[in-house]
Each structure stands twice: as structure tokens, then as C-alpha cells.
Amino acid sequence: MKAEPTASGAGVTESPDPRAEARANVRLMRSLLIGIFILMVIFALYFARAFFMPVILAFLLALTLTPIVRFLRKHGVPDVLSATLLVLLSVVFLASAGYLLSGPVIDLINNTSSIGQQLTERLAQLKRPLERAMQIAQQLEGLTETSQEPGVQKVSFAQSGILSSAAGNILSAGTSITIVFVLSLFLLASGTMFYEKIIQSFASLSEKKRALRVVYDVEHEISHYLLTIAVINAGLGTVIGLGLWGLGMPNPQVWGAAAALLNFLPYVGALITLLLVTVIALISFDSISFALLAPAFVLLCDLVEGQFVTPMVVGRRLEINAVAVFIAIAFWSWLWGFVGALMAVPLLVVIKVFCDHFDGLSHVGNFLAAQHSAVVEEDPAEDTDKARA
Template structure:
């Protein structure tokens, strides 16, 4: 009797939602996502002291992960292979610093001379500058502006250095700790995350995300590092041939700045222009180091990088620019270094969650 009554029970059908109800539901979902993104950005900004070196350690760990895997296949324990990888990274960084320390101190001492040469060269443009200054004064009279007054506290420099040094040292310790433990425990981390997946399909997707992230980031960073080293050597040789002193320093600086695409080369152009002003007597000669650098950088960007990295690693340039702007705004120069690896990580995640998604890869 109970079964018959259950079978004959009326089916309650809810009335279809109106367009207003659907709109309000979608709006509430979008609002929740937007608030979550804002909270995420605020957390990144507020936790910069810890999150920035940890993120850098993870990115460098992804780059050095394949090397640690090769050592582990030879019988080394993960902890020992992580120590060797970190020591290798420290050795390379120290050698690089020693190579550029002496010429860098030399050029820092020549900054007053460079500034004097810049003023002398710009004196040739005195006429156009005076005209621009007159236009500025006229605009100031029309708008009633009084200009800006800047006051400098002479004691702030020493106080800032005394406060900054412990902070920088602490971030360096956080970076190396993050690098070591990430490399040493990367297999355990992957296994722990996979055990949290509640079905086989999700576990398969997460495993592919781990694989793609490690392959894409390590391949990108290792390839870009080799390309940048080659470009730095070419820049150093080119500047040496035209008589620019400390060519090794500018080649090394070209290696570092080229890790931050678009912005790094622009900074390098400004630096080489100032060096040209200090070494040549005319504005035309000052542009000679810039011309050499731009020629080498153009060959690298248009031919070498696409050939080495491949078209499959080419992301939408607009997304690259947005990533650079966001991370540099958030974490400064360190953010500029991790912008592209972070974009590759997000791309690897979404490519496995939403198959067929295209971010501009050819």
C-alpha cells in the first residue's frame, strides 16, 4: 500500500526561473569570483615578504627539477640531490657576482662623469628644451600651478639601509629554504595531492597538470637561460669590438635583463645609451652601443628563441604583457622574473581543466 501511494504521489514541478532571477544568480556568482580575486591579490601584496621568495624558490626548483631527477636515477636520495642542486645554483650565482663585481664598482665610481657628459650632450638641445620650458611656464600660469617642492632628509639613506639589510637577508634565507625543500619533497608533494583526488578522472587530470607544469616551466627557463647566455656573450663581444670598456659587465647585464621580456631590453637600451654618452663625443656615437644591442636582441627574439623554444611555447603577447604588468606592479623586479613561469603554470592548469583552450599557442 505504501509503495502504491509513493508511486501515485504528485510530482512537484518548480516554475521556470525568470530572466531577472537568472540574471541575479549569474551576477551573484560573478561577484563572488570578483571578490575572491581581489582577496587573492590583496593576500599576494600583503604577504610579499614571504610569498615572493617562496614563489621564486618554486620557479627555480621547477627549472632544476629535471637535474635533480637525473641525480636520483643514479641512486642518490632526494634530499642529497636537492643539496647538490642548491649548491650548484649557489656556485653559479657566486661566480656570476664575482665576475661583475669589479667592473660594476668601477662604473659606479664613474657616475658623476657620466652625468657631466650627459649634461654636455644635452646642451646641444638647449634651444628645443628652452622652448619646452617656456610652454611649461605658460601652462603653469594658465592653470595657476606652483610646481612641486621636493625635500630630502639626509639621514634617511643610512636608516633605510639599516632597515633593509635584515629584510633582504631574511628573504634570501626563505628563498634557499623554499628551493631546497621544494626540490627534495616534490615527489611527496605530488603523491599527497593525488591522494586527495576523489575519483580516477580528477586524479588523471591533476597528474597531467603536474607533468605539464614541470615540463613547460623547466623547458622554458633552461632554454631561455641558454639563449640569454648566448646573447650576453654576443653583446659583450660586440661592445668590446667598438671599444666600450667593461664589455663583460654589459654582457652579463644583458643576460639578466633579458629574463624580463619587453621591459628588460628597454632598460638595457637606456643603460647602454648612458654608457655611449660617457665614451663617445657625439650623440650619434652614443647610439652605437644601443644599435649593436638592438641588432643582437632582434635576431634573438625573431629567430633564435622561436627556433629553440618552438611555436608550441609561444603565448599570446597580450597575455604576456598583462602578466608582466601585474607581477611587476605587485612584486617589482622579482615579479617580472616569475611573470612568464606563473603564466605558464596557469596555462598548464587551464589546458587540462578546459581541453582545447587556446592562449595563442601555435
């Protein structure tokens, strides 16, 4: 039978392919389910951050110390013994650093108002409008203080709230730190247990070999990266601390520790360290030209570390593009605050390495990677001429 023509006589109407529509609906439902799953994960990470934050920190710490455990295992040291020693050394180092830095940091926090006033006085000869703005702000603050009713009892209630909140925060921080170190100890002491569990999850020998190779490569690359970055940041903080001590900066150990810690935030951390050192140097030295030597030294150290040391030691393959870094820092700082910002780049590297080992996720790893070679666009006419030649 011939197909009936349409009213316009232009041809015949084709019925839609039901299989194509079914495939399109499946893709749409899959995309919707993936989006819902991602939103659920974000909500879970936000509302259950008291649980997920120390757990992820423990995994990152265990991955950082894994190369040392692996090295000691090759020399006959049991995993339990090496893991216990490394975790104890980490606890001692953290406690010692906190004790040594607590005094200078508390003094800086208590002297914040005087530091701001001294900085304003030093910059007054360069920027008169800034001084005028500070005077207006002080006048507004005085008007606000005089407008308060004298009979309102606010100080005692606020102080009680502050004390209870501080006590709760200290208890929560202590619990989280305990979870981090205890879980890290168990992860490091487990040895090859997780590899054995992964092998047992697959039936065929080829699948077991492929899964074991992928997991081992991911764990090896991530652990090597985290340990290397931790050592580089520690070295950067040591060099900056010694250099600022030689220049006569007050509390150089604080700025060295800040540089080492904040360097886990690419670009942003170096800028914060530079601004802090500049402010303290301006109020600590009489000559502005001499005071600028301290931030200049910090800037030089950051440039050498970022442009030469880290690319040479870590390699270019694990570098992340700047856009992804800023998005990750903004997202994790919104999710978990300052601790989340510090974990943003290590977690981004974990995601990139994981995606690079799976064909279906390779486009995500390629998007996160930094661009090292410039793409030169050629004229299509030139390509045609070359082909004809």
C-alpha cells in the first residue's frame, strides 16, 4: 500500500521512532537523577559536616602519611608500629605548634584595634582620605555608643553566651581532632586490607587486576602529591620565618606557620600572607622603604615556590586550572569554612586523579587540568591550500 500524501502534497508524514523517544527519556531521567543525587550529597555534607569533616580530614592525613608507611614496610617495619609512631609524632607536632604559637596569636588578636590605629597613622602621610574615613567611622561609633540605653543589661548575657559558645566550640574541635587522628591510625595500620576487599569484590581475574591497578595508581599518586605538597609548604614556611627573623620582624614564627598553612590555598593563601606581613611590617619599622622589604621577601619566596619548586618536584600533570581552584575554594569555604577551604585543592586533586583513570570521567579530569600549551588557531583557507599543495 502507498502512503497517503499530506494535505499540502509535499510528502508523507513519518511517525516518530518509539525507541529514540525511549532513549531520550532515559537520558533525561538519568540527568535528573544525577542532579538530584548531587544536591542530596551537598545537603548531606553541609548539615552533617560535624561527621564528614573529620572523616575526610582523616583520609587526607592517612593518604599523606601512606608513602612513609609504605617505605617503612619495605624495610621490615610493621604497619601497626609505623602508623602508631607517625600519628603520635603528628599529635606531638600539632600540640607543640599550637602551644608555641598560641601566645603570639592571642596577642595579635587582642591588639587588633591598636594595630589598625597604628596602620592608619603610618598611611596617613600617603593617603589622607583614609584617615578622614576612619575619623568618620569613629564618630559614628561614638554616636552609636551614646545612643545605647544605660539601663539595658546586655554585657552579662553576651558574655555568658560567648563563654558557652567558646566551650562548645573547644569541645567540638577536640572531638573532631580525636576522630581525625584515631581514624588515621586505623587507616594506616590496616595495611593491604582494602586492596584485598577490592579484589574480592570482582569475579574474573582480569577485572581484579584492573581494579587493583586503578586503585593502587590513584592511591599512589594522591599520597605522593599530598606528602610532597606538605613538605614543600613546610619548607616555604621555614624559609619565610627565618627570613623575616633576619629582617627583625616581630613573631616571625607566626608568619612562617601562616605561610605554610595558607599555601594550601593557591593564589589566595599567598595573597593573604603577603597582606598580613605588609600590615605588621608597616607598623613595626620606622622607615616605610625598609618595611617593604619583608613583603618583598615573602613575594619572592612565593614566586620561587609557585613557578619553580612545585612544578619541578610535583610535575605539571597534577596542576589544576585557576578557575577550578577558585570555584573549589569558594564552594568548600561556604560549605565548611576555613577548614573546608584548606581541603579544597587536595580534594580537587583527588577528583582529578580519580577521573583520569576512568574513560567515562576523563572529560572531567581534562576540564580540571591546567593548560600548558597555547592553542594556535589556523585559518581554514590556509589548511585547504596546504592540503592542495
